[in-house]
Amino acid sequence: MSTEEQVEREGAVATRLDDAWVTIVWNDPVNLMSYVTHVFQTYFTLTRDEAEAKMREVHERGRAVMSTGGRERMEVDVQAMHGYGLWATLQRSGE
Amino acid sequence: MRAFETRGAVAVATLDDEERAVIARIVADVGQLLDGDAFAAPAGDDDPEGSARGEADDVFRSLAGLQEPLAEPSDPAVRRVLPSASRDDREVADEFRRLTEGDLRTLKVDRLRTMWEQLSEDGDEWEVSLDEALATASALTDVRLVLAARLGLETDDDAERLHAEIDLATHAMDTDAHEDLGVDPERVWLGMLYQALTWLQESLLQCLMTGEEEQDV
Numbered sequence: 001m002s003t004e005e006q007v008e009r010e011g012a013v014a015t016r017l018d019d020a021w022v023t024i025v026w027n028d029p030v031n032l033m034s035y036v037t038h039v040f041q042t043y044f045t046l047t048r049d050e051a052e053a054k055m056r057e058v059h060e061r062g063r064a065v066m067s068t069g070g071r072e073r074m075e076v077d078v079q080a081m082h083g084y085g086l087w088a089t090l091q092r093s094g095e
Numbered sequence: 096m097r098a099f100e101t102r103g104a105v106a107v108a109t110l111d112d113e114e115r116a117v118i119a120r121i122v123a124d125v126g127q128l129l130d131g132d133a134f135a136a137p138a139g140d141d142d143p144e145g146s147a148r149g150e151a152d153d154v155f156r157s158l159a160g161l162q163e164p165l166a167e168p169s170d171p172a173v174r175r176v177l178p179s180a181s182r183d184d185r186e187v188a189d190e191f192r193r194l195t196e197g198d199l200r201t202l203k204v205d206r207l208r209t210m211w212e213q214l215s216e217d218g219d220e221w222e223v224s225l226d227e228a229l230a231t232a233s234a235l236t237d238v239r240l241v242l243a244a245r246l247g248l249e250t251d252d253d254a255e256r257l258h259a260e261i262d263l264a265t266h267a268m269d270t271d272a273h274e275d276l277g278v279d280p281e282r283v284w285l286g287m288l289y290q291a292l293t294w295l296q297e298s299l300l301q302c303l304m305t306g307e308e309e310q311d312v
Contacts, residue, residue, distance in 0.1 A: 079198070083203075084233050
Protein backbone atom coordinates (compact mmCIF):
# COMPACT_ATOMS: atom_id res chain seq x y z
CA MET A 1 0.00 0.00 0.00
CA SER A 2 1.42 3.39 -0.92
CA THR A 3 1.69 6.21 1.59
CA GLU A 4 -0.87 8.17 -0.32
CA GLU A 5 -3.42 5.37 -0.04
CA GLN A 6 -2.63 4.97 3.64
CA VAL A 7 -3.37 8.63 4.34
CA GLU A 8 -6.56 8.48 2.36
CA ARG A 9 -7.70 5.40 4.30
CA GLU A 10 -7.00 6.97 7.66
CA GLY A 11 -8.86 10.08 6.57
CA ALA A 12 -11.89 7.96 5.65
CA VAL A 13 -11.85 6.20 9.03
CA ALA A 14 -11.63 9.52 10.89
CA THR A 15 -14.66 10.88 9.01
CA ARG A 16 -16.67 7.73 9.63
CA LEU A 17 -16.31 8.02 13.41
CA ASP A 18 -18.44 11.13 13.22
CA ASP A 19 -21.01 9.56 10.88
CA ALA A 20 -24.57 9.11 11.95
CA TRP A 21 -25.90 5.63 12.64
CA VAL A 22 -29.31 4.26 11.79
CA THR A 23 -31.74 1.78 13.35
CA ILE A 24 -33.27 -0.59 10.80
CA VAL A 25 -36.28 -2.83 11.44
CA TRP A 26 -36.50 -5.94 9.25
CA ASN A 27 -39.54 -7.82 8.01
CA ASP A 28 -40.32 -11.19 9.56
CA PRO A 29 -43.23 -13.59 9.02
CA VAL A 30 -44.18 -13.68 12.71
CA ASN A 31 -44.95 -10.14 13.77
CA LEU A 32 -48.49 -8.95 13.16
CA MET A 33 -49.09 -5.75 11.20
CA SER A 34 -51.26 -4.39 14.01
CA TYR A 35 -48.58 -5.16 16.60
CA VAL A 36 -45.75 -3.60 14.59
CA THR A 37 -47.87 -0.50 13.99
CA HIS A 38 -48.67 -0.24 17.67
CA VAL A 39 -45.03 -0.66 18.72
CA PHE A 40 -43.87 2.00 16.23
CA GLN A 41 -46.60 4.35 17.39
CA THR A 42 -45.78 3.82 21.05
CA TYR A 43 -41.99 3.76 21.00
CA PHE A 44 -41.22 6.27 18.24
CA THR A 45 -44.22 8.47 19.19
CA LEU A 46 -45.62 8.46 15.65
CA THR A 47 -49.22 9.11 14.62
CA ARG A 48 -51.22 6.04 13.62
CA ASP A 49 -50.85 6.97 9.92
CA GLU A 50 -47.08 7.46 10.20
CA ALA A 51 -46.68 4.20 12.10
CA GLU A 52 -48.76 2.33 9.52
CA ALA A 53 -46.70 3.78 6.66
CA LYS A 54 -43.48 2.58 8.34
CA MET A 55 -44.99 -0.84 9.04
CA ARG A 56 -45.93 -1.15 5.33
CA GLU A 57 -42.43 -0.13 4.32
CA VAL A 58 -41.02 -2.93 6.50
CA HIS A 59 -43.54 -5.43 5.16
CA GLU A 60 -43.26 -4.53 1.46
CA ARG A 61 -39.62 -3.52 1.12
CA GLY A 62 -38.27 -5.88 3.75
CA ARG A 63 -36.85 -3.15 5.97
CA ALA A 64 -37.22 0.45 7.09
CA VAL A 65 -34.94 2.98 8.73
CA MET A 66 -36.66 3.93 11.99
CA SER A 67 -34.22 6.35 13.59
CA THR A 68 -30.92 8.15 13.06
CA GLY A 69 -28.35 9.31 15.58
CA GLY A 70 -25.21 8.40 17.47
CA ARG A 71 -24.27 4.76 17.95
CA GLU A 72 -25.24 4.65 21.63
CA ARG A 73 -28.62 6.17 20.92
CA MET A 74 -29.21 3.60 18.17
CA GLU A 75 -28.25 0.80 20.56
CA VAL A 76 -31.02 2.01 22.87
CA ASP A 77 -33.55 1.92 20.01
CA VAL A 78 -32.42 -1.52 18.81
CA GLN A 79 -32.62 -2.86 22.37
CA ALA A 80 -36.16 -1.52 22.67
CA MET A 81 -37.17 -3.18 19.37
CA HIS A 82 -35.66 -6.50 20.48
CA GLY A 83 -37.58 -6.09 23.73
CA TYR A 84 -40.76 -6.03 21.64
CA GLY A 85 -39.64 -9.06 19.63
CA LEU A 86 -38.94 -7.11 16.44
CA TRP A 87 -35.72 -7.76 14.56
CA ALA A 88 -33.72 -4.53 14.45
CA THR A 89 -30.09 -3.81 13.59
CA LEU A 90 -27.87 -0.76 13.73
CA GLN A 91 -25.33 0.34 11.18
CA ARG A 92 -23.50 3.40 10.00
CA SER A 93 -25.67 5.65 7.89
CA GLY A 94 -25.08 5.21 4.17
CA GLU A 95 -23.64 1.69 4.37
CA MET B 96 -61.68 -20.57 23.18
CA ARG B 97 -62.96 -17.02 22.85
CA ALA B 98 -60.68 -14.20 21.72
CA PHE B 99 -59.95 -11.14 23.86
CA GLU B 100 -62.80 -8.68 24.29
CA THR B 101 -62.70 -5.39 26.13
CA ARG B 102 -64.58 -5.20 29.40
CA GLY B 103 -63.99 -1.79 30.96
CA ALA B 104 -60.22 -1.40 31.45
CA VAL B 105 -59.60 -5.12 31.03
CA ALA B 106 -59.26 -7.45 28.04
CA VAL B 107 -60.78 -10.88 28.69
CA ALA B 108 -60.28 -14.11 26.75
CA THR B 109 -62.01 -17.38 27.55
CA LEU B 110 -60.05 -20.64 27.54
CA ASP B 111 -61.05 -24.06 28.80
CA ASP B 112 -58.76 -26.01 31.17
CA GLU B 113 -56.96 -27.89 28.44
CA GLU B 114 -56.35 -24.78 26.34
CA ARG B 115 -55.01 -22.95 29.38
CA ALA B 116 -52.75 -25.88 30.28
CA VAL B 117 -51.31 -26.16 26.77
CA ILE B 118 -50.63 -22.43 26.50
CA ALA B 119 -49.21 -22.25 30.05
CA ARG B 120 -46.91 -25.13 29.13
CA ILE B 121 -45.47 -23.49 26.02
CA VAL B 122 -45.07 -20.22 27.94
CA ALA B 123 -43.12 -22.08 30.63
CA ASP B 124 -41.01 -23.81 27.99
CA VAL B 125 -40.04 -20.50 26.42
CA GLY B 126 -39.34 -19.10 29.89
CA GLN B 127 -37.01 -22.03 30.53
CA LEU B 128 -35.33 -21.50 27.21
CA LEU B 129 -34.42 -17.97 28.31
CA ASP B 130 -33.99 -18.51 32.03
CA GLY B 131 -33.07 -22.16 32.57
CA ASP B 132 -34.88 -24.29 35.11
CA ALA B 133 -35.36 -21.33 37.46
CA PHE B 134 -38.47 -20.45 35.49
CA ALA B 135 -41.83 -21.76 36.65
CA ALA B 136 -40.66 -23.74 39.65
CA PRO B 137 -43.72 -23.29 41.87
CA ALA B 138 -43.40 -23.81 45.61
CA GLY B 139 -45.37 -26.79 46.93
CA ASP B 140 -46.96 -29.69 45.12
CA ASP B 141 -49.56 -27.83 43.08
CA ASP B 142 -49.60 -28.73 39.45
CA PRO B 143 -51.13 -25.61 37.96
CA GLU B 144 -50.92 -27.00 34.46
CA GLY B 145 -53.45 -29.67 35.27
CA SER B 146 -54.21 -33.01 33.72
CA ALA B 147 -53.51 -32.14 30.09
CA ARG B 148 -49.85 -32.16 30.96
CA GLY B 149 -49.38 -35.85 30.18
CA GLU B 150 -50.84 -35.55 26.70
CA ALA B 151 -48.96 -32.39 26.02
CA ASP B 152 -45.67 -34.05 26.99
CA ASP B 153 -45.61 -36.13 23.83
CA VAL B 154 -46.15 -33.15 21.64
CA PHE B 155 -43.65 -31.01 23.46
CA ARG B 156 -40.99 -33.66 23.19
CA SER B 157 -40.44 -32.26 19.72
CA LEU B 158 -39.45 -29.04 21.43
CA ALA B 159 -36.61 -30.78 23.24
CA GLY B 160 -34.26 -28.13 21.94
CA LEU B 161 -35.97 -25.75 24.33
CA GLN B 162 -34.28 -27.45 27.26
CA GLU B 163 -30.79 -26.65 26.08
CA PRO B 164 -28.66 -24.38 28.29
CA LEU B 165 -29.57 -20.73 27.92
CA ALA B 166 -26.15 -19.59 26.81
CA GLU B 167 -26.65 -21.46 23.55
CA PRO B 168 -26.58 -18.84 20.83
CA SER B 169 -26.52 -21.54 18.17
CA ASP B 170 -30.17 -22.34 18.93
CA PRO B 171 -32.16 -20.66 16.15
CA ALA B 172 -35.09 -20.10 18.55
CA VAL B 173 -32.90 -18.08 20.93
CA ARG B 174 -31.56 -16.12 17.99
CA ARG B 175 -35.13 -15.17 17.05
CA VAL B 176 -35.91 -13.90 20.56
CA LEU B 177 -32.47 -12.30 21.13
CA PRO B 178 -31.35 -11.52 17.58
CA SER B 179 -28.08 -10.10 16.37
CA ALA B 180 -27.92 -6.30 16.23
CA SER B 181 -25.83 -6.38 13.07
CA ARG B 182 -25.99 -8.49 9.95
CA ASP B 183 -22.33 -8.21 9.03
CA ASP B 184 -20.37 -6.36 11.72
CA ARG B 185 -19.25 -8.78 14.40
CA GLU B 186 -17.87 -6.04 16.63
CA VAL B 187 -21.19 -4.17 16.66
CA ALA B 188 -23.15 -7.38 17.31
CA ASP B 189 -20.87 -8.60 20.12
CA GLU B 190 -20.77 -5.23 21.84
CA PHE B 191 -24.55 -4.94 21.69
CA ARG B 192 -25.04 -8.45 23.07
CA ARG B 193 -22.60 -7.80 25.90
CA LEU B 194 -24.41 -4.58 26.86
CA THR B 195 -28.03 -5.67 26.49
CA GLU B 196 -28.57 -9.40 26.58
CA GLY B 197 -28.88 -9.70 30.36
CA ASP B 198 -31.49 -6.94 30.57
CA LEU B 199 -33.41 -8.28 27.58
CA ARG B 200 -33.54 -11.78 29.05
CA THR B 201 -34.80 -10.38 32.38
CA LEU B 202 -37.48 -8.28 30.67
CA LYS B 203 -38.70 -11.22 28.60
CA VAL B 204 -38.60 -13.77 31.39
CA ASP B 205 -40.52 -11.47 33.77
CA ARG B 206 -43.22 -10.90 31.15
CA LEU B 207 -43.50 -14.63 30.43
CA ARG B 208 -43.70 -15.42 34.15
CA THR B 209 -46.54 -12.91 34.64
CA MET B 210 -48.42 -14.50 31.74
CA TRP B 211 -47.75 -18.00 33.06
CA GLU B 212 -49.06 -17.02 36.51
CA GLN B 213 -52.24 -15.58 34.97
CA LEU B 214 -52.77 -18.77 32.98
CA SER B 215 -52.15 -20.88 36.07
CA GLU B 216 -55.02 -19.30 38.01
CA ASP B 217 -58.34 -21.10 38.28
CA GLY B 218 -61.26 -20.21 36.06
CA ASP B 219 -61.99 -19.92 32.36
CA GLU B 220 -61.28 -16.24 31.95
CA TRP B 221 -57.86 -14.84 31.17
CA GLU B 222 -57.89 -11.19 32.22
CA VAL B 223 -55.28 -8.71 31.06
CA SER B 224 -55.57 -5.07 32.09
CA LEU B 225 -55.21 -2.72 29.12
CA ASP B 226 -52.21 -1.16 30.90
CA GLU B 227 -50.45 -4.53 30.69
CA ALA B 228 -51.77 -5.51 27.28
CA LEU B 229 -48.68 -4.42 25.34
CA ALA B 230 -46.41 -6.39 27.68
CA THR B 231 -48.63 -9.45 27.25
CA ALA B 232 -48.68 -8.98 23.46
CA SER B 233 -44.87 -8.78 23.53
CA ALA B 234 -44.63 -11.98 25.58
CA LEU B 235 -46.95 -13.68 23.06
CA THR B 236 -44.61 -12.48 20.32
CA ASP B 237 -41.65 -14.17 22.01
CA VAL B 238 -43.58 -17.44 22.30
CA ARG B 239 -44.62 -17.21 18.64
CA LEU B 240 -41.02 -16.46 17.60
CA VAL B 241 -39.84 -19.66 19.29
CA LEU B 242 -42.64 -21.71 17.69
CA ALA B 243 -41.85 -20.11 14.32
CA ALA B 244 -38.21 -21.16 14.65
CA ARG B 245 -39.27 -24.74 15.47
CA LEU B 246 -41.65 -24.69 12.49
CA GLY B 247 -39.00 -23.26 10.15
CA LEU B 248 -40.94 -20.08 9.35
CA GLU B 249 -38.31 -17.82 7.83
CA THR B 250 -40.33 -15.97 5.21
CA ASP B 251 -43.90 -14.88 4.55
CA ASP B 252 -44.12 -17.76 2.04
CA ASP B 253 -43.19 -20.30 4.73
CA ALA B 254 -46.03 -18.98 6.87
CA GLU B 255 -48.48 -19.25 3.95
CA ARG B 256 -47.37 -22.83 3.32
CA LEU B 257 -47.93 -23.74 6.98
CA HIS B 258 -51.46 -22.33 6.88
CA ALA B 259 -52.18 -24.37 3.75
CA GLU B 260 -50.84 -27.56 5.39
CA ILE B 261 -53.02 -27.00 8.45
CA ASP B 262 -56.09 -26.32 6.31
CA LEU B 263 -55.45 -29.57 4.47
CA ALA B 264 -54.97 -31.53 7.69
CA THR B 265 -58.03 -30.09 9.45
CA HIS B 266 -60.14 -30.70 6.35
CA ALA B 267 -58.96 -34.32 6.35
CA MET B 268 -59.88 -34.62 10.05
CA ASP B 269 -63.30 -33.08 9.44
CA THR B 270 -64.06 -35.44 6.59
CA ASP B 271 -62.52 -38.38 8.42
CA ALA B 272 -60.21 -39.04 5.49
CA HIS B 273 -57.63 -41.68 6.16
CA GLU B 274 -55.27 -41.31 3.25
CA ASP B 275 -51.75 -40.24 4.05
CA LEU B 276 -51.49 -36.51 3.42
CA GLY B 277 -47.76 -36.39 3.90
CA VAL B 278 -48.28 -33.89 6.69
CA ASP B 279 -46.44 -34.43 9.97
CA PRO B 280 -49.09 -34.48 12.74
CA GLU B 281 -46.74 -32.90 15.27
CA ARG B 282 -46.04 -30.08 12.88
CA VAL B 283 -49.76 -29.59 12.39
CA TRP B 284 -50.31 -29.55 16.15
CA LEU B 285 -47.56 -26.97 16.75
CA GLY B 286 -48.81 -24.97 13.78
CA MET B 287 -52.31 -24.91 15.23
CA LEU B 288 -50.91 -23.73 18.56
CA TYR B 289 -49.02 -21.01 16.68
CA GLN B 290 -52.21 -19.97 14.88
CA ALA B 291 -54.21 -19.92 18.13
CA LEU B 292 -51.62 -17.66 19.78
CA THR B 293 -51.60 -15.43 16.70
CA TRP B 294 -55.38 -15.14 16.87
CA LEU B 295 -55.30 -14.35 20.61
CA GLN B 296 -52.56 -11.75 20.11
CA GLU B 297 -54.44 -10.08 17.26
CA SER B 298 -57.59 -9.82 19.38
CA LEU B 299 -55.59 -8.37 22.27
CA LEU B 300 -54.12 -5.76 19.92
CA GLN B 301 -57.60 -4.80 18.74
CA CYS B 302 -58.65 -4.26 22.40
CA LEU B 303 -55.54 -2.18 23.00
CA MET B 304 -55.89 -0.01 19.90
CA THR B 305 -59.63 0.53 20.32
CA GLY B 306 -59.07 1.48 23.98
CA GLU B 307 -56.52 4.09 22.98
CA GLU B 308 -58.71 5.55 20.26
CA GLU B 309 -61.49 6.02 22.78
CA GLN B 310 -59.09 7.76 25.13
CA ASP B 311 -58.06 10.16 22.36
CA VAL B 312 -61.63 11.25 21.59
